[in-house]
Amino acid sequence: xxxxxxxxxxxxxxxxxxxxxxxxxxxxxxxxxxxxxxxxxxxxxxxxxxxxxxxxxxxxxxxxxxxxxxxxxxxxxxxxxxxxxxxxxxxxxxxxxxxxxxxxxxxxxxxxxxxxxxxxxxxxxxxxxxxxxxxxxxxxxxxxxxxxxxxxxxxxxxxxxxxxxxxxxxxxxxxxxxxxxxxxxxxxxxxxxxxxxxxxxxxxxxxxxxxxxxxxxxxxxxxxxxxxxxxxxxxxxxxxxxxxxxxxxxxxxxxxxxxxxxxxxxxxxxxxxxxx
Amino acid sequence: xxxxxxxxxxxxxxxxxxxxxxxxxxxxxxxxxxxxxxxxxxxxxxxxxxxxxxxxxxxxxxxxxxxxxxxxxxxxxxxxxxxxxxxxxxxxxxxxxxxxxxxxxxxxxxxxxxxxxxxxxxxxxxxxxxxxxxxxxxxxxxxxxxxxxxxxxxxxxxxxxxxxxxxxxxxxxxxxxxxxxxxxxxxxxxxxxxxxxxxxxxxxxxxxxxxxxxxxxxxxxxxxxxxxxxxxxxxxxxxxxxxxxxxxxxxxxxxxxxxxxxxxxxxxxxxxxxxx
Numbered sequence: 211x212x213x214x215x216x217x218x219x220x221x222x223x224x225x226x227x228x229x230x231x232x233x234x235x236x237x238x239x240x241x242x243x244x245x246x247x248x249x250x251x252x253x254x255x256x257x258x259x260x261x262x263x264x265x266x267x268x269x270x271x272x273x274x275x276x277x278x279x280x281x282x283x284x285x286x287x288x289x290x291x292x293x294x295x296x297x298x299x300x301x302x303x304x305x306x307x308x309x310x311x312x313x314x315x316x317x318x319x320x321x322x323x324x325x326x327x328x329x330x331x332x333x334x335x336x337x338x339x340x341x342x343x344x345x346x347x348x349x350x351x352x353x354x355x356x357x358x359x360x361x362x363x364x365x366x367x368x369x370x371x372x373x374x375x376x377x378x379x380x381x382x383x384x385x386x387x388x389x390x391x392x393x394x395x396x397x398x399x400x401x402x403x404x405x406x407x408x409x410x411x412x413x414x415x416x417x418x419x420x421x422x423x424x425x426x427x428x429x430x431x432x433x434x435x436x437x438x439x440x441x442x443x444x445x446x447x448x449x450x451x452x453x454x455x456x457x458x459x460x461x462x463x464x465x466x467x468x469x470x471x472x473x474x475x476x477x478x479x480x481x482x483x484x485x486x
Numbered sequence: 487x488x489x490x491x492x493x494x495x496x497x498x499x500x501x502x503x504x505x506x507x508x509x510x511x512x513x514x515x516x517x518x519x520x521x522x523x524x525x526x527x528x529x530x531x532x533x534x535x536x537x538x539x540x541x542x543x544x545x546x547x548x549x550x551x552x553x554x555x556x557x558x559x560x561x562x563x564x565x566x567x568x569x570x571x572x573x574x575x576x577x578x579x580x581x582x583x584x585x586x587x588x589x590x591x592x593x594x595x596x597x598x599x600x601x602x603x604x605x606x607x608x609x610x611x612x613x614x615x616x617x618x619x620x621x622x623x624x625x626x627x628x629x630x631x632x633x634x635x636x637x638x639x640x641x642x643x644x645x646x647x648x649x650x651x652x653x654x655x656x657x658x659x660x661x662x663x664x665x666x667x668x669x670x671x672x673x674x675x676x677x678x679x680x681x682x683x684x685x686x687x688x689x690x691x692x693x694x695x696x697x698x699x700x701x702x703x704x705x706x707x708x709x710x711x712x713x714x715x716x717x718x719x720x721x722x723x724x725x726x727x728x729x730x731x732x733x734x735x736x737x738x739x740x741x742x743x744x745x746x747x748x749x750x751x752x753x754x755x756x757x758x759x760x761x762x
Contacts, residue, residue, distance in 0.1 A: 221645060240644040244666045261670045262648065265663055269670055272677030276603050276704040283683055327552050368516040369497060370718040370737075371696050372538065387541055390520045390698060390720060394537045394545055401541075401548030407559055420647050422666060428552040442646040444666060461646075 219243070220264050222445055227469040227479070229349045229459075234479055239468060244423055244444040246328065249273060250299045260328070260423060266291045270298040278311075279304060331427040331450065341455045343411035343435040347380055348477045349467075352438060355383065356462030359416040360440050364388055366418075375399045378414040380436075392419035396428050403432075410434050421460065423447050430454045436475060438462050443470055495519070496540050498721055503745040503755070505625045505735075510755055515744060520699055520720040522604065525549060526575045536604070536699060542567045546574040555580060607703040607726065617731045619687035619711040623656055624753045625743075628714060631659065632738030635692040636716050640664055642694075651675045654690040656712075668695035672704050679708075686710050697736065699723050706730045712751060714738050719746055 387398035457475035733751035
């Protein structure tokens with residue numbers, strides 16, 4: 211079997227806090243890098259995605275093939291991957307009518323890639339944006355909320371298909387939503403909070419899926435200071451949370467959780483230093 | 487706790503084939519509906535997403551709030567949800583400078599929502615598109631490939647963050663790719679197949695995540711006749727696979743799998759009828 215041969219630059223190994231009720235310790239975790247990549251076809255920008263910056267030639271070609279834009283191997287002229295600039299440039303000899311049809315489809319699909327919030331947050335971070343909140347949570351409350359969220363049965367029990375998100379005031383879950391996409395589930399709880407004028411600066415967001423840069427950007431954009439998930443984050447999600455002052459808590463299962471960013475929002479945190 | 491109160495119309499209960507080596511039986515499964523929803527703000531279309539058509543008011547508001555377009559409850563004038571037409575219309579009094587900034591961000595994000603392939607496949611299905619392939623697979627081969635794919639360790643073991651996709655000729659896995667998005671992982675294996683002129687009509691796609699309409703549309707667009715996953719599909723993914731002649735196999739774990747569509751591609755299939 212050929213494999214895409216993941217280079218070591220796609221992941222980092224770092225130390226985070228492992229919390230349990232009554233005790234905490236340092237633990238090594240491995241995080242994946244995600245990056246924004248643009249696809250240019252014959253000098254025109256046609257797509258942007260968050261991905262792992264590896265095997266990008268295949269990814270760009272596969273996208274064009276799945277969209278029906280590129281149909282025959284002989285049409286392909288050149289593929290140039292510039293990982294540093296985050297661009298894959300493809301030159302191809304494609305019949306005008308197919309380019310036009312594809313362009314109509316891509317226009318139809320446009321405006322909804324939902325990466326706008328990432329660009330927006332990157333700009334705000336450059337301007338020095340911080341979440342204005344003094345909210346904190348005890349390790350016990352993190353574990354308890356995580357368990358309440360994980361044990362909520364809902365549609366997932368029967369379908370194995372949906373994601374869940376919830377909004378909490380730190381002591382109880384106020385609202386719970388499900389959707390086929392985790393970004394939609396988060397939008398639903400944020401929309402609920404907005405309509406009901408809930409103070410996001412005192413809220414905890416819980417979400418079932420992996421927390422990518424987009425998910426953390428959404429929470430940061432509305433000023434939520436605590437994010438709890440049974441899953442894991444990317445390097446970039448952790449970096450954003452650290453810079454804006456969001457406490458990012460993952461692997462929240464049973465009586466364990468990992469604090470990936472801003473541990474000062476966990477109350478009375480004392481942990482055994484390595485070798486102590 | 488308030489919940490979004492999922493209405494029964496969001497799921498269906500249907501019969502599928504449960505296969506094991508040497509035997510098969512009918513089994514009830516529950517599938518989630520997904521649907522394409524457009525968001526219009528002050529009569530302008532600004533976003534499109536695949537979602538569960540429920541709690542759409544919250545979803546649309548949450549999207550606008552996370553993007554920074556809507557900032558105060560008092561700016562909101564009206565929300566009209568037309569589930570039948572698949573449109574949520576929001577009227578809001580938003581300062582011109584914020585609308586312009588948001589519009590720039592949304593334009594930047596445009597062209598990459600990756601739902602183009604869904605629109606494209608819906609048009610092709612209306613024109614009578616079928617996958618041209620006589621490929622079949624034995625139940626034993628499905629189970630064996632599924633296990634080989636599921637036991638591939640790769641990056642997921644350490645990071646709990648990435649999705650996997652693979653391309654097989656029915657007897658062995660030819661290529662394996664990983665990415666933070668399952669659509670990107672599928673693009674990567676399709677791009678590999680395209681570059682190496684692999685005959686998609688004789689191929690099996692394996693993918694780790696839930697198989698939504700977008701995932702099945704991608705495979706259908708390139709003419710792959712068999713799709714195997716450890717996860718579950720949506721109603722619309724199953725309907726598309728059925729119409730184009732793709733065998734959709736989910737919950738492929740250990741020595742079990744569920745055939746959701748086109749069971750004629752499974753060799754020597756005989757099963758016990760209920761009551762026999």
